[in-house]
Amino acid sequence: MGSSGGAAIFTGNLPCADCTAVRHQLELFPNGSYFLRRAYLGKGRDAYVDEIGRWTLSRDGSTLTLKGTSDTTRRIAIGKPDTLQVLGSSGKPVASSRSNTLALTNRAAPIEPRLEMRGMYTYMADAGRFIECSTRQSWPVAQEGDNPTLESAYSRARRRDAEGALVRVVGRVAMRPRMDGSGRERTLVVERFVDIRPGERCGASSGGMTSAALENTYWKLTSLNARAVTVPVGEQEPYLMLNAGTGRMSGWSGCSGLWGRYRANNQGLTFTTLMSMRTTCASGAPGAELERRYLAALRRVSRAKITRQRLELFDARGKVLAQFDAGRRND
Numbered sequence: 001m002g003s004s005g006g007a008a009i010f011t012g013n014l015p016c017a018d019c020t021a022v023r024h025q026l027e028l029f030p031n032g033s034y035f036l037r038r039a040y041l042g043k044g045r046d047a048y049v050d051e052i053g054r055w056t057l058s059r060d061g062s063t064l065t066l067k068g069t070s071d072t073t074r075r076i077a078i079g080k081p082d083t084l085q086v087l088g089s090s091g092k093p094v095a096s097s098r099s100n101t102l103a104l105t106n107r108a109a110p111i112e113p114r115l116e117m118r119g120m121y122t123y124m125a126d127a128g129r130f131i132e133c134s135t136r137q138s139w140p141v142a143q144e145g146d147n148p149t150l151e152s153a154y155s156r157a158r159r160r161d162a163e164g165a166l167v168r169v170v171g172r173v174a175m176r177p178r179m180d181g182s183g184r185e186r187t188l189v190v191e192r193f194v195d196i197r198p199g200e201r202c203g204a205s206s207g208g209m210t211s212a213a214l215e216n217t218y219w220k221l222t223s224l225n226a227r228a229v230t231v232p233v234g235e236q237e238p239y240l241m242l243n244a245g246t247g248r249m250s251g252w253s254g255c256s257g258l259w260g261r262y263r264a265n266n267q268g269l270t271f272t273t274l275m276s277m278r279t280t281c282a283s284g285a286p287g288a289e290l291e292r293r294y295l296a297a298l299r300r301v302s303r304a305k306i307t308r309q310r311l312e313l314f315d316a317r318g319k320v321l322a323q324f325d326a327g328r329r330n331d
Contacts, residue, residue, distance in 0.1 A: 010102035033135035050113040114245035133202035149193040168194035212326035215244035219324035255287030269304040
């Protein structure tokens, strides 16, 4: 296989239910990590989702399993020559296998994934370094963006020099000139510092279960205004997703699609410019009433709290407006 910058790059357009196609670019690194970008063609320049994680090869060498940061699992069959076939959620080929193929290329520029990340941060000799938890890749931290906030938080939290601390940031892995020597290298550009957890390490949390990330996680709505949300068999469940790279939210209300923008800072969370299609359900239908209550609740949100795999949204007075469970989106 060919490679670019140490990674084998595969690209291809896969089918999309509500867009022209989903452009996939998958970069497989020799250390068992990967970067993946899914761009929704026809939805605008910012309509993409980035994912990073680890890949493993099956014993018979026929299948790759990708485990992403948002607890997503993808299975990909290795084809010949130099092709990969994205398998369905059941792990079997889909009916139209040709439309689910990624091909090796040496013409694609490496992507610069942009998302929320967790990793061990250290600062030593006037330079920061970040070891990302899921990929285990190690990157220098650029002296730009929200890096001063990260450095300041680390300086206050550390107990001794060169001690590592678990941090969460929204950032981009970009190519930058090497700090020492010539050439360029992958570097973490911190766009927003989220939090720091001194004494914790990658993979460690209360009860042995890691907490889901607020952004880039599929959140299934389970309760709204203290009332359980149930969905008839075969219908789309209400959900919420926050895209860290674009600052946009998307979801399903039980009646139609939702779009908008959000602002997140530490535990603070607010939604702005919320919109819905308002075309699927007739007036008075159960889905229409759920959508009305869902939108009203989102407009009142001022704070979020995550406990392991559960998300709670609160209003300014501390009342729980909605509860969600982390899940997987089948697309």
